[in-house]
Amino acid sequence: MRDEDLKSARLLVVDDDAAAVRLLEHILTRAGYREICTTTDALRVVPLFTEFRPDLIVLDLHMPGPNGFELLENLQLLIPEGSYLPILMVTGDLSPWSRQRALSTGAKDFLTKPFEPPEVLLRIRNLLETRFMHLQLLRQNERLEEAVQQRTRELDDARIEILERLAKAAEYRDDDTRRHTERVGEYSARLARRLGLAEEQVQLIRQAAPLHDLGKIGIPDEILLKPGELTPTELAIMRTHTIIGAQILSGSRVPTLQMAEKIALCHHERWDGTGYPNGLKGERIPLCARIVAVADFFDALAHDRPYRRAWPTYEIIAEIRRQAGHQFDPHVAAEFLAMIEHEDAVALVG
Numbered sequence: 001m002r003d004e005d006l007k008s009a010r011l012l013v014v015d016d017d018a019a020a021v022r023l024l025e026h027i028l029t030r031a032g033y034r035e036i037c038t039t040t041d042a043l044r045v046v047p048l049f050t051e052f053r054p055d056l057i058v059l060d061l062h063m064p065g066p067n068g069f070e071l072l073e074n075l076q077l078l079i080p081e082g083s084y085l086p087i088l089m090v091t092g093d094l095s096p097w098s099r100q101r102a103l104s105t106g107a108k109d110f111l112t113k114p115f116e117p118p119e120v121l122l123r124i125r126n127l128l129e130t131r132f133m134h135l136q137l138l139r140q141n142e143r144l145e146e147a148v149q150q151r152t153r154e155l156d157d158a159r160i161e162i163l164e165r166l167a168k169a170a171e172y173r174d175d176d177t178r179r180h181t182e183r184v185g186e187y188s189a190r191l192a193r194r195l196g197l198a199e200e201q202v203q204l205i206r207q208a209a210p211l212h213d214l215g216k217i218g219i220p221d222e223i224l225l226k227p228g229e230l231t232p233t234e235l236a237i238m239r240t241h242t243i244i245g246a247q248i249l250s251g252s253r254v255p256t257l258q259m260a261e262k263i264a265l266c267h268h269e270r271w272d273g274t275g276y277p278n279g280l281k282g283e284r285i286p287l288c289a290r291i292v293a294v295a296d297f298f299d300a301l302a303h304d305r306p307y308r309r310a311w312p313t314y315e316i317i318a319e320i321r322r323q324a325g326h327q328f329d330p331h332v333a334a335e336f337l338a339m340i341e342h343e344d345a346v347a348l349v350g
Contacts, residue, residue, distance in 0.1 A: 003032075006128050010035040012054035014045050014071070015090060016063040020113070024058060024090075027117045028124070042066050046074055054085070055131050056124060058111070061091035061102065072105040079106075084134040086127035090115070160207055163256065167210035170217050170245075180299055181210035187295035187336075188288075194335045195291070208260035209292045212267045215245030239276050242268055262286040267293045270327045282329075290329040294320065294336045297328075 011033055015021045021038045028036055037052045039045065042063045049057070057075070061068035068089060079085050089102050092113040099110060109123050167181040189206035197205070216224060219241050223234045230238060245264030249257050266280060266289035273281030298320065301311040311319075317340060324333035 005132060006125060007032040007034060009033065009055040009128050009131070010052060011037070011056050011058065011124070012045075012048060012052055013038040013058045014040075014042065014063075015058075015060035016040050016042065017060070020060070020090070024120065027120055031121050042071060045071050046078070049075060049078055056127055057085070057087045058124075059087055059089055059107075061089050061093060061098065069101060069105060072102065072107060076106045083138075084131055086131055088123060088127060159254070159256070163207055163211065163260075166214065170211070170214045180303065181213070183299045184212060184292065184295045185210040187299065188292050190339055191291050191295060191332070191336050192288075194339055195287075195332065197287075204256055204259050205288055205291060207256045208263055208288065209295065211245070211249065211260040212263050212292050212296055213241060213245065214248055214260075214264055215241035215243065218244040239268070242266070242277050259288050263289050263292050265289075267296060269293070271329050272326045275327075285329075287332075290332050294328050294333055298336070298340075 011028060013021055013024050013028075013036065015024070018040050021040055025036055025038055037048060037054070039048060042065065045059075059068050059071060063071075066074070068091070072087065075087065086108040087106055088109050088111055089107045090111045090113060091098065091102075102110070108127055111120060111123055164182075167185075170181070185206050188209040189202050192202045192205045193199075219238055223230065223237055226234065242265050246261050249261035249264055252258055252261070263286070265277070266285050269275035269278065269280040269285045269289065271282060271285070271290070273279050275285075298316055301316045301319070302313065304310050317337060320328065320333055320337060324330040
C-alpha cells in the first residue's frame with residue numbers, strides 16, 4: 001500500500017492528558033499524517049466521531065467519565081456492522097484484566113505509556129494498512145455486486161424479450177395487428193392491480209398473459225385460419241391449444257413460466273364449470289387465468305378475425321356483463337367493466 005494513501009488517513013486522538021495529546025500530534029505530524037483531530041474531553045468523542053469519521057482512533061484507557069471502556073462500548077454502536085475501524089488503546093495499565101476487557105469491547109491494539117515514537121508509528125501503520133485493505137475489499141465486493149446485479153438485469157431483460165417474441169410467434173398466424181398478446185398482457189396487469197394483487201404478481205401476469213395462446217402454434221392452418229364455423233371435430237382440435245400451450249410451458253422453475261402454464265391451460269375454463277379442457281368451476285380456476293379470460297375475450301372480440309368481424313365496444317361490454325357468473329368470475333368481470341368505464345374504451349381497443 002502506498003505511503004501517501006496511509007498519510008491521508010483521518011486520525012482521532014483522545015487523551016485527558018494535554019501533554020500526551022501534544023506529543024502524539026507532534027509525532028504523527030512529523031511522520032507526514034495530515035488529518036489529525038485531537039481532544040482532551042471524553043464527552044466530545046462521540047460527536048467528533050460522527051463529524052470527523054476517523055480511519056483510526058487513539059484512545060486513552062483511563063480518563064474521567066466516561067472512561068476508555070465506556071467510550072469503546074459507545075463507539076461500537078456507531079461503527080457500521082461489517083466494517084473495520086481500528087481503535088488503539090493508550091494505557092499504563094498492564095493488567096491482563098484491563099487488556100482482555102478492552103479487546104473484548106473492540107480495541108485492536110495497545111500502546112503502553114510511556115511510548116516511543118517508532119512504536120507509535122509502527123502500530124498505527126499496521127492498523128491503517130488493515131483498515132485500508134478492508135475498505136479496498138469492500139469496494140471490490142460492491143463492484144462485484146453491481147456487476148452481478150447488472151448481469152441479472154440483462155438476463156431478466158433477455159428472458160422477458162424471449163417471452164415476448166415467443167408470444168408474438170404464436171399470434172403471428174391469426175392476428176393481423178400482431179398486438180393481441182401485448183394488449184392482453186396490459187389489460188390483465190391493470191385488472192390484477194385493480195383486484196389488489198401485489199405488484200410482483202401484477203408484473204408476473206403482465207409477462208405471462210401474452211403466452212395464453214401459445215398452443216395455437218400446434219393447430220393446423222386449415223382449422224386456425226378457417227373463415228367459417230368449425231365442425232365439432234375441428235372445434236375439438238382447436239380446443240387442444242390449451243393443453244399444447246401448457247405442455248410447452250410445463251416443468252419450468254421460472255415463476256413467469258409457471259404462471260403462464262396455468263394461464264395457457266385454464267383461460268378457457270368457465271366460472272360455471274362448462275369450460276375446457278378440464279371443466280374446472282369457480283375458484284378452482286386459477287385467479288390469473290380468470291383475469292386473462294376476461295381480458296382475452298374483450299380484445300379478441302374487439303378486433304377482426306378470419307371467421308368474423310370485430311364487435312362494437314358497447315356490445316362486448318354488454319356480453320361480458322351477461323356472462324358474469326357464467327363464463328366469467330363475477331367479481332373479476334365487474335372490476336374489468338369498472339376499469340373500462342374509467343378509461344377511454346377507444347384507447348383500450350386501439
